[in-house]
Each structure stands twice: as C-alpha cells, then as structure tokens.
Amino acid sequence: MSQESTASLEITSMGVDNRKLGVWVWLGSEAVFFSALIIVYIVMRNNSVSGPFPRGTLNVSLTAINTFILICSSLTMVTALSAIQSGSQRGLWRWLVVTMALGLAFLTGQAIEFTSLAHQGLSLSSNLFGGTFFTLTGFHGAHVLIGVIWIGFVVARALRGGYTQSNHLMVELAGLYWHFVDLVWIIIFTIVYLI
Amino acid sequence: MTTSQGTIAFPQPSPTGIVRWLTTTNHKDIGILYMTTAFFFFLIGGIEALTMRLQLGAPENNLLTAQAYNQVFTMHGTTMIFLFAMPLLVGFGNYLVPLMIGARDMAFPRLNALSYWLLLAGGLVLYSSFALGGAPAAGWFAYAPLTTSQYSPTHGMDFWALGILLAGIGSTVGAINFIVTILNMRAPGMRLLRMPQFVWQMLVTAFLMVFAIPSLTVDAILLFLQRNFGAVFFSATQGGSVLLWQHLFWFFGHPEVYILILPAFGIISEIVPAFSKKPIFGYAALVYAGIAIGFLGFTVWAHHMFAVGMSPLADAVFSLDSMIIAVPTSIKIFNWIATLWGGKLNLKAPLLFAAGFIALFIIGGFSGISLATVPIDFQVEDTFFVVGHFHYVLFGGTVFALFGGFYYWLPKITGRLLSEKLARWHFGLMFVGMNLTYFPMYILGLSGMPRRVFTYSMAQGWGTLNLISTIGAFTIATSVLIFLINFFTSQRKGEKAGNDPWDGQSLEWTVSSPPPAYNFAHIPVVSSRRPFWDQKYPPAGSQPAARVEVEKFSGERLSEGSFWPIIVALGLFIAAFGMIFSFWVVIPGVAVVFYGIIGWFREHF
Numbered sequence: 057m058s059q060e061s062t063a064s065l066e067i068t069s070m071g072v073d074n075r076k077l078g079v080w081v082w083l084g085s086e087a088v089f090f091s092a093l094i095i096v097y098i099v100m101r102n103n104s105v106s107g108p109f110p111r112g113t114l115n116v117s118l119t120a121i122n123t124f125i126l127i128c129s130s131l132t133m134v135t136a137l138s139a140i141q142s143g144s145q146r147g148l149w150r151w152l153v154v155t156m157a158l159g160l161a162f163l164t165g166q167a168i169e170f171t172s173l174a175h176q177g178l179s180l181s182s183n184l185f186g187g188t189f190f191t192l193t194g195f196h197g198a199h200v201l202i203g204v205i206w207i208g209f210v211v212a213r214a215l216r217g218g219y220t221q222s223n224h225l226m227v228e229l230a231g232l233y234w235h236f237v238d239l240v241w242i243i244i245f246t247i248v249y250l251i
Numbered sequence: 252m253t254t255s256q257g258t259i260a261f262p263q264p265s266p267t268g269i270v271r272w273l274t275t276t277n278h279k280d281i282g283i284l285y286m287t288t289a290f291f292f293f294l295i296g297g298i299e300a301l302t303m304r305l306q307l308g309a310p311e312n313n314l315l316t317a318q319a320y321n322q323v324f325t326m327h328g329t330t331m332i333f334l335f336a337m338p339l340l341v342g343f344g345n346y347l348v349p350l351m352i353g354a355r356d357m358a359f360p361r362l363n364a365l366s367y368w369l370l371l372a373g374g375l376v377l378y379s380s381f382a383l384g385g386a387p388a389a390g391w392f393a394y395a396p397l398t399t400s401q402y403s404p405t406h407g408m409d410f411w412a413l414g415i416l417l418a419g420i421g422s423t424v425g426a427i428n429f430i431v432t433i434l435n436m437r438a439p440g441m442r443l444l445r446m447p448q449f450v451w452q453m454l455v456t457a458f459l460m461v462f463a464i465p466s467l468t469v470d471a472i473l474l475f476l477q478r479n480f481g482a483v484f485f486s487a488t489q490g491g492s493v494l495l496w497q498h499l500f501w502f503f504g505h506p507e508v509y510i511l512i513l514p515a516f517g518i519i520s521e522i523v524p525a526f527s528k529k530p531i532f533g534y535a536a537l538v539y540a541g542i543a544i545g546f547l548g549f550t551v552w553a554h555h556m557f558a559v560g561m562s563p564l565a566d567a568v569f570s571l572d573s574m575i576i577a578v579p580t581s582i583k584i585f586n587w588i589a590t591l592w593g594g595k596l597n598l599k600a601p602l603l604f605a606a607g608f609i610a611l612f613i614i615g616g617f618s619g620i621s622l623a624t625v626p627i628d629f630q631v632e633d634t635f636f637v638v639g640h641f642h643y644v645l646f647g648g649t650v651f652a653l654f655g656g657f658y659y660w661l662p663k664i665t666g667r668l669l670s671e672k673l674a675r676w677h678f679g680l681m682f683v684g685m686n687l688t689y690f691p692m693y694i695l696g697l698s699g700m701p702r703r704v705f706t707y708s709m710a711q712g713w714g715t716l717n718l719i720s721t722i723g724a725f726t727i728a729t730s731v732l733i734f735l736i737n738f739f740t741s742q743r744k745g746e747k748a749g750n751d752p753w754d755g756q757s758l759e760w761t762v763s764s765p766p767p768a769y770n771f772a773h774i775p776v777v778s779s780r781r782p783f784w785d786q787k788y789p790p791a792g793s794q795p796a797a798r799v800e801v802e803k804f805s806g807e808r809l810s811e812g813s814f815w816p817i818i819v820a821l822g823l824f825i826a827a828f829g830m831i832f833s834f835w836v837v838i839p840g841v842a843v844v845f846y847g848i849i850g851w852f853r854e855h856f
Contacts, residue, residue: 068435074358078431081461085423089465092499096469096484103490181481184490191476209852 079229083236086199090240093195094247097188101248104183108176113185115169116249122165123245126200129158130238133231140214143221149214152207152227155234159204166197189248196244199237206230266812274812276360277768278349281367283664285342288371289335295378296330297731299323301724304688308721310709320705321388322407326377328391329411332507333418334374336649340514341366341425343656344453346664348429350759350766351447353438353775358431361813361851362424368820369421376827377414380407387411390703392504393474395485395496400478406831409478412471413827419464419471420823426460429453438758440777444538447757448531451538452517455545456510462549463506470499475830494559501552509548511645513541515652516583519605522655523587525753526602527594533586534780540579547576557625558632566625573623580616584609597753600674604655607682611647615640618693633703636696642689654681654734661738662752666764667745673737680730687723691716756784813854819847 068074101110132155139147170190178186210230213219219227266274275281302323306315315323345363349356357363380386387407389398398408433454437446446454474496476482483489485496524531531537553561553569561569587609596602618640621627631637654677662668700713707713751760758775759766761783779785826840 069437069441070435072435074431074435077435078359078427081427081430082423085427085461085465088462089468092466092469092502096473096495096499099495100484100490100492103492105488105490180476181483184483187476187482187484191473191482195472 073225075225075229076232079232083232086236087240090192090196090243093188093192094243097192098247100184100188102185104185106183108173108178108182108185110185110189110248113173113176113178114249115172118165118169119245119249122162122169123241125158125165126162126238126241129155129162130235132158133234137224137227137231140219140224140227141221145214145217145219148219148224148227149211152211152214156204156207156211159200159207159234163197163200163204166193166200192244192248196237196241199240203230203234203237206233271812273817274364274814276356276364276812276816278345278357278360278363279664279766279768281363282342282344282346284367285338285345285370288367288374289337289339289342292330292334292374293339294731296327296335297728299327299330301728303327304721304724306705307707307717309718310707310711310714312706315705317705318388321703322381322386324703325387325390325411326381329377329387329415331645332391332511333415334370334377336511336645336653337422338370339653340456340511340649341422343449343518343653343660344429344456344514345425347660347759348432348450348453349436350762350770351450351757352433352436352441353758353771353777354432354436355770355774357428358436359428361816362428364813364816365819366421366425366428368817369424369823370418372820372824372827373414373416373418373421376417376824377410379828380410383410392500393496394500395474395477396487396491396493398474398478398496399485409475409831412475412478413830416468416471417823417827419468421820422460423464426457426464429457430461433457438771438774438777442777444535445777445780445782447517448520448534448537449514449517452513452520452541455541456513459506459510459513459545459548463503463510466499467503470496470503473499479830494556497556497559498552501555502549504555505552506545506548508644509544511649513544515608515649516541518652518656518659519587519608520583521757522601522605522659523590524594525659525755526597526599526605527591528597528754529590529594530756530781531586532589532592533582536582537586540582543579544576547572547579551576554623554628557628570623570625574620577616577620584613599753600658600669600671600678601655601753603675603678604651604658607678608648608651608655611643611651611682611685615643615645615647618643631696633701634696635692635700635702638702639689639692639696642692646685646689651681651685654678657734659753660759661741662748663759663764663766665742665745666748667741668748668752669737669741669745673733673740677730677733677737680726680733684723684726684728684730687726688720689723691720691723695720751783754787756781758782761786813851815847815851815854818850819844822847 068077070077107113132151136148136151136155139151173186178189180187180190207230210226213226272280272284275284302315303320306312306320345357348354377387383406385405385407387393387398387403387410388405389403389408393408393411396402398411400408433446433450473482473484477484477486483491485491485493487493520531520537551569551573553565554573557566557569587605591606618636622631622637622640658669658674695713695716698713700707700711707717748764750763752764753760758771758777761775762770775782822840822843822845824840825843826837829836829838829840
C-alpha cells in the first residue's frame with residue numbers, strides 16, 4: 057500500500073497494474089469455489105429424507121430486501137470510486153462508510169434469517185438442505201464480512217488522505233472484490249430463493 | 252519495467268543466518284526453501300515407500316499391521332503429490348521463471364513467501380497427525396464416506412483436510428503470483444511466444460492450479476463439516492451422495508495430474524535443445540499442445556470413476572475424451588525426438604535423464620490409454636496395474652525430469668558442477684531400479700493383485716514379482732543416496748560452474764552462478780526465442796541485439812525481507828489445530844492472522 061506511488065509508475069508487460077491483474081485471477085479462482093458450492097446445493101437440496109424442505113421454510117421477502125441492500129451497496133461503492141476519481145476525498149470516505157453500513161445491514165439480515173431458520177429446526181446437521189444451504193450462504197456471508205473489514209481498512213486510510221485523484225488503486229481493488237461478492241449473491245439468491 | 256536513465260542503487264545486504272531465511276522475499280531464496288523442503292518430504296515419502304515394499308516383499312508378511320499399512324500408503328501418496336512433486340516443481344518455477352523472463356523478482360515477493368510458509372504449515376499439520384492420534388489411513392484421494400467419522404474415527408482425516416486446505420491456499424496464492432509475473436514482468440521484447448518452454452508450461456500449470464484447487468477446497472470443507480458438525484453430504488441413508496466426493500475430488504485431481512507433469516514437460520523442453528545444440532523443434536506446437544492438455548485436463552475427471560457405475564454414455568464420452576489427450580502429448584514427444592534428431596548430442600546427466608523420461612513416459616502413457624478404455628479399466632481397476640501406470644508417468648516422468656532439472660540447473664543455483672561419474676551411476680541405477688520396481692506391478696495387476704492390501708497369501712503366486720519390485724525400490728533408494736553424496740561433495744569439491752556451463756540458450760545463463768539478488772544489473776532486451784544463444788552466435792546477417800545501457804533500479808522490490816508472511820502462516824497454522832482440538836484456539840490463531848495482515852499493509856515494502 058505504501059509503495060503505491062512508485063509502483064503505479066512502473067510499466068508492466070500487459071499495461072495493467074500487477075495487483076489488479078492478481079485480484080482478477082484470484083476472483084476467477086473464487087468463482088470456481090462458489091460454482092462448486094452452488095452445484096453441490098443444486099444437486100442435493102431436494103434429496104433430503106426429512107424436513108425442513110426449501111419450499112415454505114425460506115423467507116423470500118426478507119431475503120429480497122437483503123438482496124436489494126447488497127445491490128445498493130454496489131452502487132455506493134461505484135459512487136465512492138467515482139468520488140475519488142474526481143478528486144473528492146470527502147465523497148470517498150463517506151460513500152465507503154455507507155457501503156460498509158449496507159454490508160453490515162446485509163449481514164444483520166442474514167443473521168436474522170439464520171436465527172429464524174434455526175427456530176424452524178434447520179441446521180447444518182438437520183438434513184441435506186440445511187447442510188448445503190448453510191455452507192453456501194455461510195461462506196458467502198463470510199466473504200461479505202471480509203469485504204466489510206477490507207473496506208474498513210480503506211476508510212481508515214482514506215480518512216488520513218491516503219488516496220488521491222491519480223492514486224487510489226486499493227479503492228478500485230476493494231471495489232472489484234465487493235462487486236464480485238455482490239454478483240455471487242445475485243446468483244445465489246436466484247438459485248436458492250427464486251427457482 | 253522502466254528503461255529510463257538513472258543510477259543503479261544496489262540493495263543493502265540482507266539479514267544473514269536464520270533471520271534471512273525466515274524473512275526472505277527473494278524469489279531465489281524462496282525457490283531454494285521450496286526445493287529443500289520438497290526434497291526432504293521426498294525422502295520421507297521414499298522411506299514410507301520402502302516400508303511398504305518391505306511389507307509386500309514376501310507373502311503373509313507381518314512387518315506392518317493392516318492399519319499401519321493404510322496409514323503408510325495414505326501418507327506416501329499425500330506426501331509425494333502435495334508435499335514433494337508440486338512444491339519441487341513450484342520451487343524450480345520460483346527460482347527460474349524471473350531469471351528466464353528477465354525480471355528481478357516475482358510480482359508479489361511477500362505473497363511468494365506466504366505461499367511457501369503455508370505449504371510448510373500444511374505439511375506440518377499433516378505430519379503432526381502421527382504424534383497426535385494416528386495418521387490418515389484412507390488413501391491420498393480420501394474417498395468419502397470412507398473418510399467420514401463413522402469409518403475413520405481418529406483425527407487423521409481432520410489433519411488431512413486441514414493440511415490440504417493450508418497447502419491449497421498456498422498453492423493458489425503461488426499460482427496467482429506466477430500468472431501475474433509471467434504475464435506482466437517480462438523484459439522488453441520478451442513476447443509471449445518468445446518465452447522459454449518452461450515458463451510457458453508454468454503459466455499453464457498456474458492456471459490449472461487456480462481453477463482446479465477450489466474444487467478440492469470445497470470437498471475438504473464439506474468433509475470437515477460432516478466429520479465435525481454433523482452435516483450429511485456423504486451419508487447415503489440421509490439422501491447424501493457417495494459419489495459427490497469423487498466428482499469434486501477428481502475435478503481437482505485430474506488437472507492435478509497435469510499440474511505435476513506440465514512443468515516436467517517444460518524442464519525436458521529446456522534440456523533437450525540445450526544438449527542437442529539446436530533450437531527446439533516445433534516451438535509453437537509445444538506451446539499450443541501444453542495449452543490443449545491444460546484445457547482437456549478439466550474435462551476428463553470421470554475416467555477415474557468408470558467402475559462406480561455411471562451411464563454407458565458418460566463412460567464412452569469420458570473414455571474418448573481421455574484418449575484425445577494422447578494427441579497433444581504425442582506432439583510433445585515427437586517434437587523432443589525431432590529436436591534430438593541430427594543434433595550434436597552432449598550426453599551429460601541432464602540429457603540422460605531427459606531421454607529416460609521420454610522412454611518411460613511413453614510406457615506410462617500407453618498404459619494410460621489402455622486404462623482409458625472402459626472394459627480394460629473395469630478389469631484392472633483397483634489393481635497394481637493402476638499403481639504401475641501412475642508410477643511410470645509420475646516417477647518415470649516427473650521424477651526423472653526433476654533430477655534432469657537438478658543436474659541442469661543446480662550448477663546455476665549453487666555455483667558448483669556435480670560429478671558426472673556419480674551422476675551416471677545415479678541415472679543407471681535409477682533407470683534399472685525404476686523398471687524393476689514398477690514393471691512387475693503391471694503384471695501383478697493383470698494377474699489380479701489388488702491395490703491397498705497389506706499382504707497376500709503364498710498360494711496366489713505373487714511373491715516373486717513382489718520381491719523383484721522390492722529389490723527395485725531399494726535400487727532406487729541407492730541411486731538417490733548417490734545423488735545426495737554427489738550433491739554434498741560437489742558443494743565442497745565441485746568444479747566452479749561459471750555463468751554458462753552448458754552453452755545455454757536462455758537468459759538464466761547470462762548471469763553469474765549463483766545469480767546476484769537482483770538477477771540482472773541491466774534488464775536484457777530480447778529479440779529472439781534464444782536470446783543468449785543468438786548473442787553468443789549471432790545469426791548470419793543480423794545486427795547484435797541492442798542492450799539497455801542504464802537501468803533505473805531503485806531496489807524497491809528487493810527489500811530486506813519481511814516477517815509478516817510467516818506470521819500470517821503461523822496464525823493459520825494455530826487456527827488449524829484449533830479447528831481440530833478446541834475452537835477457543837481458533838480465536839488467537841485468527842488474531843495472529845489479523846496482526847500479520849495489518850503489519851503487512853503498514854510495512855514500507
């Protein structure tokens with residue numbers, strides 16, 4: 057992070073910063089990770105021999121609100137990035153804080169959902185549906201949490217004026233990750249809750 | 252890389268002794284750490300192999316109990332795949348890739364160190380199982396439900412799952428580093444289709460790692476959740492699938508086969524032209540064949556599962572698909588032979604091992620094609636025929652390439668030549684020992700001897716062939732001993748290698764042996780596929796290649812090292828033990844990880 061100013065001057069063979077290329081490749085690996093979890097869920101969700109079963113158990117409207125919150129957080133992330141691109145440090149940290157708050161709201165919503173599912177007898181060990189559901193959404197939630205913490209570090213630096221109009225790669229990288237996690241959620245929401 | 256005018260500021264001397272090795276971020280140091288660790292695990296895995304061969308050397312032998320034998324073959328396979336072959340190839344890559352593409356280091360030096368420490372942490376977690384309640388005993392492929400707590404009640408499989416997770420994270424981080432380094436850190440003029448073959452194969456391998464390992468990660472997570480949190484993914488009585496593990500495992504496991512062989516192909520593609528004094532035949536075909544193998548490698552996983560009862564259509568598709576891989580592989584073999592053809596052969600140890608590789612890999616490849624044939628597979632599945640097959644490709648293939656690579660590049664790494672006489676003994680004994688060990692396995696398999704049995708009765712008549720195989724295994728061990736003697740004596744008495752002992756073609760031979768920490772005082776400008784060769788022997792009518800006169804070199808990528816990578820790895824190591832024994836220990840583990848990450852980003856690097 058501290059070498060940002062020098063490294064961004066360096067010319068790379070592909071013309072893209074090393075760290076940005078690295079994050080893209082890493083997200084490719086993450087995509088395979090979530091694909092595997094999603095496939096496991098699709099294959100197994102209807103094979104449970106005892107309840108609770110997906111239909112009637114999942115609270116689609118609560119999760120729809122949660123999905124809306126996460127989509128909004130992607131929007132605020134874009135706004136934060138465009139703020140620093142036009143040189144506004146205040147806009148940057150304010151919109152990042154909003155993004156964090158939305159991320160935390162999503163996690164709170166997920167915690168409420170998990171608690172209510174637990175009251176209905178759904179758990180990691182209750183049946184195949186519970187096992188695959190909590191593994192998939194739990195790992196996604198963990199990724200959201202990591203994203204919130206990451207953005208927290210970016211905010212801490214932004215408050216010290218660590219990013220400028222020409223030098224804000226870390227904001228962009230946190231954004232890439234955040235949008236990826238958001239996109240994965242949209243796929244999960246469609247497959248788990250809507251189909 | 253910038254080419255502007257400026258002064259060369261060479262880096263301050265690094266810390267010395269143990270601190271240097273714990274904190275190093277230099278790609279060559281990390282390469283040496285990888286290679287040393289991997290070779291150490293090769294010796295451990297080898298001792299496990301010898302123990303198995305002693306047990307099987309005579310019928311109704313009782314050197315090992317069935318349970319101990321299960322532990323030994325599981326650890327042998329896991330060690331040789333995850334802790335020896337992969338890290339040794341990655342070690343070669345770490346040392347050589349930046350030198351070959353004209354870079355001063357990898358793209359992410361500290362992540363590079365983290366990859367190594369995670370590998371070591373994974374290996375230590377796995378091996379601590381021996382002292383903490385018993386090693387895993389269900390095979391390196393760890394098939395669930397055999398590995399669920401019902402059938403594997405000790406903590407062995409938990410150690411396996413967490414050790415593999417740690418090493419897997421390390422490999423993924425390392426692979427990302429390789430991809431970015433190779434794509435982004437090339438010297439001026441080093442176009443993609445001018446890169447050395449080894450670099451190309453490392454690039455394809457890195458993509459395989461990035462996209463294959465997550466499947467294993469998911470599998471290990473599911474297993475861990477089933478074993479420790481009562482999940483039922485693999486329990487047939489609860490509607491779970493007994494094939495889920497196998498699909499996820501082999502979706503990783505088959506690309507893994509190419510992760511183990513493509514860099515070996517790359518090593519052979521470097522040695523063969525250098526010792527034939529010719530350019531490699533069919534450069535582009537070799538590159539595209541490697542890419543094709545990489546792609547196809549993701550589509551053939553279920554050929555490991557013919558015998559589990561898939562549909563005949565699925566069997567046919569996976570069978571044909573597997574056979575197609577023979578095409579790009581044959582392209583490579585023909586290109587090596589065509590490179591040797593008419594060359595001025597310099598029959599030194601590296602070329603001996605490369606020639607041995609080609610011969611043995613062809614035998615292993617042919618048995619692979621026969622295994623891809625469904626009816627044959629039904630017949631020999633789970634017999635020693637399969638063991639013979641994969642040892643011909645992984646020992647005759649990967650291990651021979653690695654020793655060829657040692658004889659080729661160790662003079663560059665240590666600055667000393669190895670004894671050619673001892674090298675010939677090593678090669679001769681290893682070649683004979685390898686065939687004595689593994690060829691009888693084909694015959695034993697065809698006559699019905701199953702894998703993973705700890706003994707067999709006298710009446711089955713398998714005693715003689717097994718004894719021959721055991722004698723072969725000790726012949727291999729002798730040859731490895733000769734290699735070790737050769738290595739250690741060469742460090743004291745070996746002839747100085749000089750920059751270019753083999754009249755090499757690529758950039759690593761332009762610098763001193765061992766190379767300076769910064770590799771190149773002047774970043775080379777590349778204008779051909781054999782930059783060093785063309786500089787030494789300019790093609791008729793060509794202009795000598797231009798050089799960058801002064802390179803701005805701030806030394807920013809060559810810091811004095813960093814403690815943070817080992818701290819992050821230590822945190823995960825502690826957390827892994829917490830996952831097994833007490834979740835309260837996970838908390839300090841995660842705290843250490845956070846401490847490491849915060850320090851990492853605050854560090855001026």
